[in-house]
Amino acid sequence: MLEEKNDNLLEADGNLENHAAESISTEADGNLEIVATEEAVTESDAPILEETTPTPELNIPDENQTILDAIAETNAEESEDETLKERHDIPMQDYETLSMEVLVEELKNLVSNEKVMSVKEHVEEIKKAFLAKYNHLIEEKKEEFNAENTDPNETFQYNSPLKTKFDQYYSLFRDNKNTHFKSLQTNLKTNLETRLAIVEELKNLIDPQANIKDTLKHFNELRERWNAAGSIPKDKYNHVWNNYHFHVENFYDYLHLDREARDIDFKHNLDQKLKIIARVEALVQESDINKAFRELQDLHRIWKEDIGPVSREHRDEIWNTFSALTKQMHDKREVLFEKLRGTELENLEKKKEIIAKIEVLATEKVTAHALWLAQIDKVEALRNAFFATGKVPSEVNEATWSSFKIAVRNFNTFKNSFYKDIKKDQNDNLSKKIALVAKAKELQESLNFAATTPIMKQIQEEWKQIGHVPRKYSDKIWKEFKEACNHYFDKLKEQKNEENSDEVLSFDNKKAYLDTLRAFELTGDHKTDLDAIKLHIETWKNFGKVPFARRHIEGKFNKILDALFEKLSLSKKDTDMMRFSNRMENLSESNDTRKLDNEKIFLMRKIEEVQNEIFQLENNIQFFTNTRNAKKENSIVLEVRKNIAIHKESLDVWKDKLKQLRNLKTE
Structure with missing residues (x-):
């Protein structure tokens, strides 16, 4: 990335010219010929001067120096590990606002797709946000457990598949980071030893007795080795770079005999640094301040590591300009931070x-x-x-x-x-429901459907009336209760299906018997005809019940009976009682207890009404019999007495019906 930024500083017309080889002759120590070749002044071989740490003569305010030191420290850290330079390419999200599920997914993507040190800060922020939410969840679950659990021997346990996934991805990140650091530490130590050895060679490079051409060649080789040496520990970074640059400048001073070649190199370095200054001036106007500040850090690194020194007459001026622009950028960044702090x-x-x-x-x-x-x-x-x-x-x-x-x-x-x-109420409810479950299981195999069905229905009603039970038992006991009830009612349904086939047969028999009954003729003998009608009734009963949807056939049978009774000339009471008896027996056979109860209530009300009517009529009679003409009953009195007799006869019928109904229910 640094090499790309350095290349971008060179415009099409600003590339270094290919300097023709120059021969500089001197007569010192005889006819010594010093040749400055093209490779001595090319961009790639340009010596590097440490300027982020100002020399004593540079007058830089303390605040500005603090800013420069902070940038230098950051660059030192990133130079130690090149992957740190890429961490800013991944936008930092506000992970605290994300759910646990989204956090785990983000962690998975970062660990699987990005370099380990590029996402270090992201992963730590995700870990912080996830664990905060998870620990909060655990506290809630533990409090719920303590509130619901009454067994002191039972310990709290909570397993989260989401936490398992998080641990899996975080362990992978940690393993990758450990592997990365082990490799990095080994390389850093080796690279430091290499760079220190290069510095020692630079110290010994200045030798008046040596051939200048060989010395320049050796100097260029040392610079190439330096550039290829790799990262070193960040705590050694500035010290080692300063030593290196110090001895590079000494060597340039030693090359005073080759002043023209040195000046060309100085001019090239000055052009490069002026382009950096121009770029920083543009960055000051950049709207994306964080992006601009990151590029500023890169430009500081290029200034320090990739571009050599300039002449002393320009050194202080351009450095102070560069520092002042850095201060402006820092101030804009501080304003942004203040704005962010306002949001916070x-x-x-x-x-x-x-x-x-x-x-x-x-x-x-x-x-x-x-x-x-x-x-x-x-x-x-x-x-x-x-x-x-x-x-x-x-x-x-x-x-x-x-x-x-x-x-x-x-x-x-x-x-x-x-x-x-x-909790106590729920435990009491649990005991009640357990008892109902036991009762339902006890009755689930019963074949006495007439007696058991009402009990099972009552059990179900009782279950509905019982309140909540502890949640951990709720599903289990409901499942047991439901299975027992379903088992019984499935058997009841099977039994009813069998009964239905009998009822259909009974309907067919009764339907055929109706045709026989319609053809029946009375003989004229009262007793013989009455016994025949009773036999028909008994035969009809013996056919049994018919399906509920086909009970209309009973009405047809009753109509035929009514016609026969009319022809038989029975008393009204006898006819009424026979019809009533037949109807009540039909209700009894159908187990229609509700209609039987309603009939009982109806009869009791009718008896009460008739008794009240008789009582009122008898009171009226008393009024007329106490008058002067009591011996001579008039037509009104006779009519009242007749009504009383009719009501008493009706009362006897209603009482007989009620007695018959009670006997029927007792049976």
């Missing part, structure tokens, strides 16, 4: 409001489970809002998080106190 302060106020609302909910007294569910939903919504709110100032981050946890914990404690109070 706004987030802090929002989170304080959320915490305050949770604290209020932790004091509102709620007395019903449904209401508590609504309270829990409110806290969950506030909890999600807290996590969705962005970062707060780092100095209050821990305190804010602590306040949030305390508020939620207080709410959970308050909630759990309610459920502890109803």
Whole structure:
């Protein structure tokens, strides 16, 4: 990346010219000929001068120097590990606002697709956000467990597949990082030894007795070896670079005999540094300040590592200009940070409001489970809002998080106190339901359907009336109860299906018998005809019940009977009682207890009505018999007495019907 930026500084017309070989003759020590070849002054061989650490004569304010030192320290760290230079290519998200599921997915993508040191800061932020949410979840689950569990021997356990995935991806990242660092440490130590050896060779390079051409060649070889030496530990970075540049400058001073070649090199370096200054001036106007500051760090690295020294007359001026522009960029960055801090302060106020609302909910007294569910939903919504709110100032981050946890914990404690109070009721309900399960299992094989079915229905009604049981037992006992009930009613259904086939046969028989009954003729003998009708009734009964949907055939049978009774000239009472008896027996055979009960109530009301009517008529008679003409009963009195007799006869019929119905139910 640095090489690309360095190349970009060279415009099409600003490339270094290919200097023709120059011969500089001197007569010192005889006819010594010093040749400055093309390779001595090319860009790739340009000597490097350490200027990020200013020399004593540079007058740079302390604040500016602090900024430069910070940039130098960052570059030293990134030079130690080249992968650090790429970490800014991946945008840093506000991981605190993401859910646990999304955090795990982000971690997976970073670990699987990016270089380990490029995502180090991202992974640590994801870990911090995930563990905060996970630990909060564990605290809630543990409090719920303590509230519901009454067995002191049972320990809290909670397994999260999401946490397992997170641990898997984080372990992979940690293994990759350890492997990376092991390799890096070995290389750093070797590279440091190589660079120190190069510095020692530079010290010994100045030798008046040596051939200049050979010395220049050796000097260029040392620079090539230096550029290829690789990264060194960051704590040695500035010291080693300063030593190297010091001895490079000494060698340039030693080359005073080759002043013209040196000046050409100085001019090239000056052009390069002026282009860097021009680029920084443009960066000061850049809208994306973070991106511009990162490029500024790269330009500092290029200035220091890739471009050699300039002449002393320009050295202080361009360095001070470069430093001043760096200060401007830093000031713009500080303004941005202040703006971000303002946003963080706004987030802090929002989170304080959320915490305050949770604290209020932790004091509102709620007395019903449904209401508590609504309270829990409110806290969950506030909890999600807290996590969705962005970062707060780092100095209050821990305190804010602590306040949030305390508020939620207080709410959970308050909630759990309610459920502890109803825990005893739930255990009592559990005992009741266990008893019903046992009863249902006991009856599930019963074949006495007439007696067992009402009991099973009653058991189901009792189950509905019993309240909640502890959640960990709820599904288990419901499954057992449901299986027992289903088993019994499945058998009842099978039995009814068998009975239905008998009822269909009974209907067919009765349908055929109706034709026989329609052809029946009375003989004229009262007793013989009455016995024949009773035999028909008995035969009809013996056919049994018919399907409910086909019970209309009973009405047809009753119509034929009514016609026969009319022809038989029975008394009204006898006819009425025979019809009533036949109808009641049909209801009894169909087990229609509801209609039988309704009939009983009807009869009792009719008896009461007739008795009241008789009582009123008898009172009226008393009025007329107490008059002067009591011996001579008039037509009104005779009519009243006749009505009384009719009502008494009717009362006897109603009483006989009620007696017959009671005898029928007793049987």
